Amino acid sequence: MTQPESPVILSHTSAGVRTLTLNRPDKLNAANDALLLMLTAELQAADADNAVRVVVITGAGRGFCAGQDLGDVSGRDMTFTEHLNHTYNPLIRTIRGLSKPVITAVNGVAAGAGASLALSGDIRLWAQSASLIEVFSNIALVPDSGSTWFLPRLVGYHRAFALMALADRVRADDALKYGLCEEILADEGFADAVQAYAERLASRPxxxxxxxxxxxxxxxxxxxxxxxxxxxxxxxxxxxxxxxxxxxxxxxxxxxxxxxxxxxxxx
Missing domain, CATH: 1.10.12 (Lyase 2-enoyl-coa Hydratase; Chain  A, domain 2)
Structure with a gap:
């Protein structure tokens, strides 16, 4: 008997905090269309729910989001522009336009469009083992999903260009120094620490x-x-x-x- 597939986004609400978990751990939560569209829909549902005061986006397993699942778009009859306008751009616009605070809880690697997602939150909390890579230049593409807007505003044009051009990995201590996150939390108990932080935020006006x-x-x-x-x-x-x-x-x-x-x- 075939087991039903797990949902690509897990949703849980506690104490006014809606946690949305990217749930493709076997692929480091690399994004396919189903994940991106469901995450956007779940964010919109959270915005409409009066019981939700704060939204947390995090990843299942050991990764936050490894960026685009290239196998999902290989051979597809869709341009890059069409793909972005169908998936990533509505997602990033939804996060930034949400009427409630959004915490991106970066529990592991955030690469490519996953880096853009990590940067898009109102507050960014990183696990000690988390890292960020603007990996686009490794496959001769341009950073997208908001990275060219978020990153230079956080680290300045020159560091942003260097990180994008060389695709160097930024680890947690440097991320805090550069202003890519607000706090670094221990790997052990990371989810509980994020929940406590989010509940504190949920108690605010x-x-x-x-x-x-x-x-x-x-x-x-x-x-x-x-x-x-x-x-x-x-x-x-x-x-x-x-x-x-x-x-x-x-x-x-x-x-x-x-x-x-x-x-x-x-x-």
Whole structure:
């Protein structure tokens, strides 16, 4: 009897944290169309679920994502441009446009488009054994899936070019030094440590963080004047929300604010 195939994305929710796990461990979670399209759909579902406050993307087994599964696209009647516009580009746009914080929990190698995915999170947590490789030049291709946008903003043009041209592996300690991740966590207990970090983030004011992400995304490509105008607009939205009243009330009462309401209460 043939066993049913495991889903390419595993989804689990605990304490307001939706963890989406790339589940092709035998291929170091190399991406095929099914994985990319399902990950995009799961992110959209998480965004629509009021019980979800933070999303974590990680990998099963010993890899985060080894990039494109070349066997999946070999011989296909589709151009590179068509493939990117069908799979990777909608995924990266979904992550950056999600109204909730996204943590990329890099548990192993992140190569090629997997490196782009690792860089796309609002917060990047790395295991000590994790590494990142902009491997595209090894097969004479251009970095895609957002790498040319993310990497130079993090490390500067010159280091970004060198990493892309030479396809050198970046290990965790250098990743922290370069600004490619916010924290390095021990390999042992990595998933539990990521969950604890995500739960801490989930306890923060969700509406204010949504607006903060919106402001930061816009500021990455705006002028100072435009950023100031948007800040003023979004600050009004934040100030009119119940979270602000709770924060001020808690401050005056010298207690911790309660930014998580019961599911039956309106946000």
């Amino acid at each position: 969700a509406h204010a963080l949504k607006l903060t992400k919106q402001a930061l995304n816009a500021a990455m490509t705006s002028t100072l004047d435009a950023a100031l105008d948007l800040e003023a607009e979004l600050q009004q939205l934040a100030g009119d929300h119940w979270e602000h009243e709770e924060g001020v009330t808690a401050f005056k009462a010298k207690r911790a604010p309660e930014f998580v309401r019961a599911a039956t209460e309106p946000e």
